[in-house]
Amino acid sequence: xxxxxxxxxxxxxxxxxxxxxxxxxxxxxxxxxxxxxxxxxxxxxxxxxxxxxxxxxxxxxxxxxxxxxxxxxxxxxxxxxxxxxxxxxxxxxxxxxxxxxxxxxxxxxxxxxxxxxxxxxxxxxxxxxxxxxxxxxxxxxxxxxxxxxxxxxxxxxxxxxxxxxxxxxxxxxxxxxxxxxxxxxxxxxxxxxxxxxxxxxxxxxxxxxxxxxxxxxxxxxxxxxxxxxxxxxxxxxxxxxxxxxxxxxxxxxxxxxxxxxxxxxxxxxxxxxxxxxxxxxxxxxxxxxxxxxxxxxxxxxxxxxxxxxxxxxxxxxxxxxxxxxxxxxxxxxxxxxxxxxxxxxxxxxxxxxxxxxxxxxxxxxxxxxxxxxxxxxxxxxxxxxxxxxxxxxxxxxxxxxxxxxxxxxxxxxxxxx
Amino acid sequence: xxxxxxxxxxxxxxxxxxxxxxxxxxxxxxxxxxxxxxxxxxxxxxxxxxxxxxxxxxxxxxxxxxxxxxxxxxxxxxxxxxxxxxxxxxxxxxxxxxxxxxxxxxxxxxxxxxxxxxxxxxxxxxxxxxxxxxxxxxxxxxxxxxxxxxxxxxxxxxxxxxxxxxxxxxxxxxxxxxxxxxxxxxxxxxxxxxxxxxxxxxxxxxxxxxxxxxxxxxxxxxxxxxxxxxxxxxxxxxxxxxxxxxxxxxxxxxxxxxxxxxxxxxxxxxxxxxxxxxxxxxxxxxxxxxxxxxxxxxxxxxxxxxxxxxxxxxxxxxxxxxxxxxxxxxxxxxxxxxxxxxxxxxxxxxxxxxxxxxxxxxxxxxxxxxxxxxxxxxxxxxxxxxxxxxxxxxxxxxxxxxxxxxxxxxxxxxxxx
Numbered sequence: 001x002x003x004x005x006x007x008x009x010x011x012x013x014x015x016x017x018x019x020x021x022x023x024x025x026x027x028x029x030x031x032x033x034x035x036x037x038x039x040x041x042x043x044x045x046x047x048x049x050x051x052x053x054x055x056x057x058x059x060x061x062x063x064x065x066x067x068x069x070x071x072x073x074x075x076x077x078x079x080x081x082x083x084x085x086x087x088x089x090x091x092x093x094x095x096x097x098x099x100x101x102x103x104x105x106x107x108x109x110x111x112x113x114x115x116x117x118x119x120x121x122x123x124x125x126x127x128x129x130x131x132x133x134x135x136x137x138x139x140x141x142x143x144x145x146x147x148x149x150x151x152x153x154x155x156x157x158x159x160x161x162x163x164x165x166x167x168x169x170x171x172x173x174x175x176x177x178x179x180x181x182x183x184x185x186x187x188x189x190x191x192x193x194x195x196x197x198x199x200x201x202x203x204x205x206x207x208x209x210x211x212x213x214x215x216x217x218x219x220x221x222x223x224x225x226x227x228x229x230x231x232x233x234x235x236x237x238x239x240x241x242x243x244x245x246x247x248x249x250x251x252x253x254x255x256x257x258x259x260x261x262x263x264x265x266x267x268x269x270x271x272x273x274x275x276x277x278x279x280x281x282x283x284x285x286x287x288x289x290x291x292x293x294x295x296x297x298x299x300x301x302x303x304x305x306x307x308x309x310x311x312x313x314x315x316x317x318x319x320x321x322x323x324x325x326x327x328x329x330x331x332x333x334x335x336x337x338x339x340x341x342x343x344x345x346x347x348x349x350x351x352x353x354x355x356x357x358x359x360x361x362x363x364x365x366x367x368x369x370x371x372x373x374x375x376x377x378x379x380x381x382x383x384x385x386x387x388x389x390x391x392x393x394x395x396x397x398x399x400x401x402x403x404x405x406x407x408x409x410x411x412x413x414x415x416x417x
Numbered sequence: 418x419x420x421x422x423x424x425x426x427x428x429x430x431x432x433x434x435x436x437x438x439x440x441x442x443x444x445x446x447x448x449x450x451x452x453x454x455x456x457x458x459x460x461x462x463x464x465x466x467x468x469x470x471x472x473x474x475x476x477x478x479x480x481x482x483x484x485x486x487x488x489x490x491x492x493x494x495x496x497x498x499x500x501x502x503x504x505x506x507x508x509x510x511x512x513x514x515x516x517x518x519x520x521x522x523x524x525x526x527x528x529x530x531x532x533x534x535x536x537x538x539x540x541x542x543x544x545x546x547x548x549x550x551x552x553x554x555x556x557x558x559x560x561x562x563x564x565x566x567x568x569x570x571x572x573x574x575x576x577x578x579x580x581x582x583x584x585x586x587x588x589x590x591x592x593x594x595x596x597x598x599x600x601x602x603x604x605x606x607x608x609x610x611x612x613x614x615x616x617x618x619x620x621x622x623x624x625x626x627x628x629x630x631x632x633x634x635x636x637x638x639x640x641x642x643x644x645x646x647x648x649x650x651x652x653x654x655x656x657x658x659x660x661x662x663x664x665x666x667x668x669x670x671x672x673x674x675x676x677x678x679x680x681x682x683x684x685x686x687x688x689x690x691x692x693x694x695x696x697x698x699x700x701x702x703x704x705x706x707x708x709x710x711x712x713x714x715x716x717x718x719x720x721x722x723x724x725x726x727x728x729x730x731x732x733x734x735x736x737x738x739x740x741x742x743x744x745x746x747x748x749x750x751x752x753x754x755x756x757x758x759x760x761x762x763x764x765x766x767x768x769x770x771x772x773x774x775x776x777x778x779x780x781x782x783x784x785x786x787x788x789x790x791x792x793x794x795x796x797x798x799x800x801x802x803x804x805x806x807x808x809x810x811x812x813x814x815x816x817x818x819x820x821x822x823x824x825x826x827x828x829x830x831x832x833x834x
Contacts, residue, residue: 204656225701237690237713238638238780239621239804249691256670273654274666275701279694284642284711286692294701296654363655387656
């Protein structure tokens with residue numbers, strides 16, 4: 001394989017796109033989109049579809065205690081840790097066809113290419129579909145990957161109830177029974193992979209804006225979530241002079257101005273969002289007694305997050321307009337930086353197809369955030385139109401996805417040894 | 418009656434306070450407060466109580482087509498227009514005992530004083546209780562006074578439904594039957610009073626802050642209500658860079674800053690309140706697609722209201738942060754200025770009991786706002802603790818209310834001729 005032609009160039013783009021459409025027919029909505037909620041019949045059908053595709057290529061199909069499915073192409077040394085490529089098959093209730101699915105199909109395309117070209121490799125290669133990444137039916141998400149990576153406890157996951165009070169463990173039991181029936185091999189325990197690569201749609205506007213078909217993801221942002229409550233005194237809007245007020249809305253508004261100023265000259269990687277805001281009693285002619293709002297704060301640097309966290313705590317220590325303020329940190333997720341060694345491989349592979357491949361930080365969580373705790377992990381992004389996702393109108397350009405899949409193929413070749 | 422002793426000095430404060438407590442026993446809540454919803458059994462009982470008190474003083478008791486009750490003390494010239502004193506008997510669902518009731522009892526105290534002192538006067542004096550001032554059960558309020566003053570149509574009022582779908586006209590019919598049964602005289606039509614005076618608790622903090630037992634009310638603020646909607650684009654809080662957003666919350670926040678700046682250096686009479694604020698989809702990790710809020714704007718000057726109205730329209734003409742903005746005026750009520758001639762009388766009378774009686778603008782609506790359209794009208798305020806009203810904890814100091822009732826008595830004497 002010389003520099004002018006790589007394994008990725010041999011990937012059958014037509015077959016890849018057919019696989020995308022085949023998978024999209026499972027749980028299809030009309031006129032477009034899919035609904036494959038974690039461990040429902042369609043999600044399970046998608047597991048069986050994957051196993052079937054794999055077995056047609058001579059791969060073995062495995063499942064573990066969380067219903068994660070792996071299709072394994074043997075390596076020259078079966079004692080070596082498998083190199084994993086994959087993503088998730090489950091979806092949001094009214095979803096596009098590419099979120100998660102594209103990464104699984106891309107892994108399948110790598111398998112097909114190795115098979116078609118008769119390539120041997122040292123490490124085994126396994127294409128994986130992680131259970132319940134979305135957290136739409138059972139909260140929280142990333143069940144399969146977080147358990148596999150030892151980040152979350154089985155019993156905590158198993159006891160989750162969906163909106164109809166169906167227990168995760170019951171839905172899981174049905175899934176495992178089905179997989180067993182269809183001859184997948186039970187391999188219950190997690191293991192430490194050689195590495196993990198995940199291809200995913202960007203779900204943001206950057207690649208589309210830059211006109212690039214692929215991006216190398218350097219890591220996943222850390223996220224802090226806050227709830228802030230401002231307590232004033234309700235009163236009559238007509239009779240109470242402005243200077244005699246303890247107006248929770250007005251004070252919250254001023255506090256938000258100060259918070260916005262605190263994040264103002266941060267770099268382009270910062271995400272600061274006030275997505276929820278409520279006042280009580282929420283009456284046109286009553287001064288607000290209480291105002292509450294949330295902050296979603298993201299950045300790839302823990303140092304930046306910590307500094308802003310300290311600043312938010314300072315700002316909310318004092319009263320605002322005579323109102324008491326309380327700040328609660330409701331969630332903290334540390335940023336994850338993917339290892340430079342993997343990023344270098346991805347850049348080198350991408351260069352063959354796409355000059356000046358951008359590097360991005362992921363603003364959304366993916367299964368990769370958990371795998372990063374146990375093995376070298378990285379991601380590739382491919383653009384989706386207007387960054388729209390979690391919606392049937394989610395759309396990608398076939399040519400972009402093919403490029404990303406080709407890059408993935410070459411990176412796999414490099415890492416499989 | 419020389420300058421050192423006035424009729425108001427003869428008012429029986431003990432009897433006045435006993436009347437306050439007697440009326441408060443009708444519709445009493447435990448441990449405190451009242452519930453007398455418009456045209457309910459307790460509200461009707463209160464009408465009968467008033468009629469009974471009046472008849473014991475030799476007054477005639479009348480009712481009209483809206484259930485307004487009048488107790489009439491004959492004047493020397495029965496052809497002259499009656500001078501009215503009064504307020505309302507109905508209350509909020511969980512109310513204090515003084516809102517409205519105090520003004521009716523004060524009118525009764527004036528009657529008692531004239532009767533006890535054997536004073537004759539030219540114009541008839543009628544103490545009135547207006548139907549449904551509060552608008553708590555049937556919306557909107559001020560039914561009796563607005564109809565009486567030709568400001569609102571009977572059929573519009575009559576067709577109002579309460580939360581249990583009981584029609585106003587049906588509840589009214591029961592009330593009128595009861596009044597007829599108890600021998601009140603049916604006097605269906607409105608008339609033009611000689612003048613109208615209303616004593617009411619301030620429901621604001623000014624008099625208490627100034628340490629004054631009474632205030633002369635110069636008029637009622639005009640009020641404009643607005644609804645503003647900001648429309649952006651919902652998106653993922655993690656993946657969307659700050660500069661690529663059309664964030665409806667962020668834009669609404671900036672717009673509110675500009676609106677606050679527009680009213681910033683107005684005088685102390687201004688009231689500017691954002692009491693309602695909502696975002697949609699109201700999710701911690703989603704950029705707001707839509708933000709809506711209300712403005713309650715009050716001032717005693719139409720000129721000031723018009724200038725700010727024009728400024729608000731200008732500010733909301735353009736986009737904010739790439740988001741579209743719409744402004745809707747949902748209500749406009751013109752300010753009412755009470756006539757100087759009446760204010761002079763009230764100041765003169767107040768001076769005898771309270772040096773430097775303050776002059777205030779009313780921030781709340783009262784029956785007087787409608788009577789002002791048909792006859793010389795004015796109000797007196799008396800303080801309530803912390804301005805709290807519409808709550809069983811509403812509290813007045815007996816001495817303050819007595820002073821206000823004495824001022825009312827002397828003003829009545831002056832106006833009755």
